[in-house]
Structure formats: structure tokens, C-alpha cells
Amino acid sequence: MITAMEIRNQQFSKAVRGYKEDEVKNFLYQLAQDYEALYSENVKLREEMQRVEYEIEKYRKIEETMNNSLVLAQQTAEEVKNNAQKEADLILENSKRKIAETLMIYQEIIKRLNLFNAELKSQVNGQLELLEKNEKKVEELSNFFYAKDIKDVLEKLEKATLVEN
Structure with missing residues (x-):
């Protein structure tokens, strides 16, 4: 690639009917300046393009990292959801078992x-039968001791006196 310095220093051979030397030099000088400006702009654009490519690559890596993080977050969320469901199922099964055990108790x-x-009723019925038998005995005894014959005997005993010898 030709440089601006080479354009400035370019020498041409002289001919009889050649161009005006000052015009050629001015043109070469202007050409060298434009070439230098274009070359500088080209260098700046290349540098800017490299910087932009670096930034794009950096953002691509960030995007990839974010995508990976999102996938990991989704997987983690799914795992948490599944674990929570398993724990809920386990709690439910334990609750059902405890309720069944409590009901059986x-x-x-x-x-x-x-x-x-039933045993207490049997014992009470036995005691009631004894009580009824006792009541019958007491009634029989009452009938005997409160009978007319006994009253007569008691009255005679009251009237009787001891005989002295």
C-alpha cells in the first residue's frame, strides 16, 4: 500500500511539453492529505469496529450466561415445585395415617x-337382685313381727308379772 509520504516525495521525469510542476506538486500534496485523512479515518474505523466487535462478543457472553442462568432457574424452580409436591404428598399420607390410627384408638x-x-350393669343387676331378696326377707320378717299374733304375745308379756316364791 502506498503511503502519503511516498505520494509527497514522488518525482516525475521532466519532459518538454509536460505538466506545470507547481500544479502537479499541489495536486500531489492535496492527494497526500486526502489519502492521509482517509488512512487515519480507516484506522479509526478499524479500531472502532474492533471495539464494537469486542463489545458484541461481551454482550453475547452475557446473553449466554443469562440464558444459562434462566435455564438453571427454571430447572431449580421445577425441582422446588416437585420437592414441595412430594413433601405435601408425604404430609398428607402421614396425616391420613395418624387420623386412621386415632380413629382406631x-x-x-x-x-x-x-x-x-356391660360388666358394671351385670354387677349392678346382681346387687339389685340381692337387694330385692333382702327386701323380701325384711318384708317377711316385718310381716312376722308385726302380725296380730305377735302383738297379742307382746301385750300378754307386758301384763305378765313375775311370781315371787
């Missing part, structure tokens, strides 16, 4: 209470 208590009540 209450059923056993009711059976024992019914058995106790």
Missing part, C-alpha cells in the same frame, strides 16, 4: 367402655 376405647358398662 377411639374405636378401641368405645369397645372397652361398652365392655366396662
Whole structure:
């Protein structure tokens, strides 16, 4: 690639009917300046393009990281959801089991209470039978001791006196 310095220093051979030397030099000088400006602009644009490419690559990496993070977050959320569902199912099963156990305990208590009540009723009925038998005996004794014959005997005993010898 030709440089601006080479354009400025370019020498041409002289001919009889050649161009005016000052015009050629001015043109070459102007050409060298424009070439230098374009070259500088080209360098700046290349640098800017490299900077932009670097930034784009940086943003691509950030995007990739964000995508990976999003996928990981979705997987984690799904795991948390599944674990929560499993825990809820386990809690529900434990609750059902405990309720069933509690109901069985209450059923056993009711059976024992019914058995106790039956035994108590049997004992009370036995005592009631004894009481009724005792009442019959007392009634029989009352009938005997409050009978007319006994009253007569008691009256005679009251009237009787001891005989002295």
C-alpha cells in the first residue's frame, strides 16, 4: 500500500511539453492529505469496529450466561415445585395415617367402655337382685313381727308379772 509520504516525495521525469510542476506538486500534496485523512479515518474505523466487535462478543457472553442462568432457574424452580409436591404428598399420607390410627384408638376405647358398662350393669343387676331378696326377707320378717299374733304375745308379756316364791 502506498503511503502519503511516498505520494509527497514522488518525482516525475521532466519532459518538454509536460505538466506545470507547481500544479502537479499541489495536486500531489492535496492527494497526500486526502489519502492521509482517509488512512487515519480507516484506522479509526478499524479500531472502532474492533471495539464494537469486542463489545458484541461481551454482550453475547452475557446473553449466554443469562440464558444459562434462566435455564438453571427454571430447572431449580421445577425441582422446588416437585420437592414441595412430594413433601405435601408425604404430609398428607402421614396425616391420613395418624387420623386412621386415632380413629382406631377411639374405636378401641368405645369397645372397652361398652365392655366396662356391660360388666358394671351385670354387677349392678346382681346387687339389685340381692337387694330385692333382702327386701323380701325384711318384708317377711316385718310381716312376722308385726302380725296380730305377735302383738297379742307382746301385750300378754307386758301384763305378765313375775311370781315371787
